Amino acid sequence: MPQNIGNHGLYCPQFDDYAAVALYMQDLGTRIDEQLAAQLSALAGFLTRPTMILTNAVNKTIPAGSFNETIFDTVVFDNSAVLTFDATASVIEVGSLTDPYPAGAWTVGGCTRMTAAGAVDVFSSRRFSISVIDNNLPAGSGIITSSSDETFDNNTGGNEAQLVHTSFVLAESGSNTEIRHIASSDNVASATTVLAGSFLWVTFNGPADIIEVA
């Protein structure tokens, strides 16, 4: 009977197996090939984790005292079918039926820069918020996590900048999760311009499970 070796499915023949040395060597080569290919695939996958970066190629407008949820219009980087950009809604869709997202830890973040289009209500706020929404919940949709930043315009040249980031875990592979954003301004004296070159990004950090090898 063959003797198992280690944890990778390899084995060595015993005395009564020697007649099948050729078949054993072929099987050994095949098993080594499979195990190394799996390791190489896992390493390559780590180096190309699903990531998407969006920007706005043109300035966007927040009406006076209002908000805008469609700031981003351009994909700067996208390396995975798991992440898709709905340009109409300006939403990042995470996972689909054909390309489910991997389970594990993700990080999402962004930055907006805003300048009043005209007059400034001194110390009026500029706010940028992102939300990760799970549309698979029994009750419908729910927010998994969110992050917001609020700054104030004291009429010192504009280019007010907000910065957000947060992490979340998707426990099981799936689909129908979204990353949404909202940029708002309570400047009522004029509209607020969200300057081109703002960013929204998401990246997969890796599986949340820690696999222990005995």
Added chain:
Amino acid sequence: MPGLTPNFSIPYPCAGETIDPTVFQDFADAVEAALTTVDAANVDVLQRPRAAMNNGAGTSVAVNVATAMVFSTFEFSSDVTAAAGGFTITESGIYMLGAQFRMTTSATTITSAAGQALKGATVQYRRKIVDNPASNPALDINIMGLITASPADVISFQYHWTGTGGPEDITCRATIAKLVNL
């Protein structure tokens, strides 16, 4: 019976009539070559381009002038060039950058302060805060975010403040690490 494995072309020894030490050596050499390939990927995963630096006692920044931080202490760097003017990228990829700015207070009135990171001449990430009423605080600012970068791209960091008096000394620590290959 096929002669080679599908992924790494490891030959099947003992496939023919001749069985001698050479066939087992060829097998071992092919396994060694496959392991070397995996080793290279392993090194790429473990040794990601990364760097951290700070500007020591600080960079002097005059009021109303977006001023580049001048770095002097290079904590570590691997496959990213860390220099006085910023980081220079050597490998294409998606990088996470970060910077922490602190104002060393002096007899000055501050109305706003902003820290920002640039790729070339283009602002990538920025945060601006105001002081109301204008006073004389430290005004810590932290920025972070993902960027795409290619070899020779320079990532620099600037600080800008408004108010009266100065100049202010701004300390800054900047970090960068490659997350994803292009």
